[in-house]
Amino acid sequence: MNIPRFYRAAIAISALFIGLAQSAQADIVTLAGDTTGGPTFDRPLVNFSNYSPNGTGAVYESIAFTVEDEGEYSITMHGLGFDTFLLLYETAFDPVAPLINGVVANDDLVSLRTSGFAADLVAGEQYFVVVTGFSSDQFGAYSLTISGDGVISAVPEPSTWLMLAFGVTAFACAQRRKSGD
Template sequence: MNFNKLLRATLTICALSAGLIGNARADFHIDRGDTTGAPTLDVGAIFIDAGSAVPYDALSFEVTAAGTWQFLAIAGFDSAIFLYEGAFDPAAPTDHLLRVNNDLLSPDTSGFVHFLVPTVQYTVVVAGLTDSDFGQYSLTIGGPGSVQVSAVPEPSTWLMLAGGLTAVAFARRRRAAR
């Protein structure tokens, strides 16, 4: 085989590989947070010898493509990561629980791989292992598509909405009484 044929074959293989790789799309979503002073969760319901009032942070999301998704949490504390299908209820931490991990590479890293599908809401929770494990963390989610983060309203937002609707109802009732 002469050098020109070898060069052409190599360039053809590289071009085909680049085309295949170019069509495969993988995005990463990175979320940074802090569980200091956050609401608490009974991690002991999931892990033996874990805390019963562990601060946590939750992120609700959907994915745009079915496939294998990677989750990695790196924290400044002994961390655990939980994946739920649908909404997360801290009063029932084992309901709808899909995956959980603690100490992936070290006590401050947690992660796993899980198959996700589009149009399903998921919630990932980052927490410590004991009541005194809290602080800053970084969460990375990567897979074959993109992550669509759901906005979860604060309780104060719900309270303001309820107050506004009550005021509107009161004004309409008052107007109708006249």
């Protein structure tokens, strides 16, 4: 067994994990995604007082993030060919109970395809942006931008961590097999 080779691989994998856990180190974070084929929920009204009759079974994607500095942050989304709807939750987002923890929501900031708002955010608090469409037939590719004075840290989805763990395991197995020859 070639130990130095194994340690080099372990160091490279550790550096990869550390890199993923680091903050974005910028005051503007832009993420792209696609809600097509995603999970569904019954979307609330803009004021979180009740469920929208137009939002039953709306496809959504949730992005968790924190901010390092307290202050006003701008969150905007542009949908590619669909009527967008954007929501912000504090502490937790539960698609089964979307009326709870809602902070602010918006439909049609500039046009049908753009939603957004400004919100005063607290440093270290966990927030969730929920990207969805106005109704169940409104979904697709989108671009989401979060900006403000402090460092913004987007938290990867659990599926991203699972894919990374699978890749690291496959890499370690390949290295072990290679060094065993």
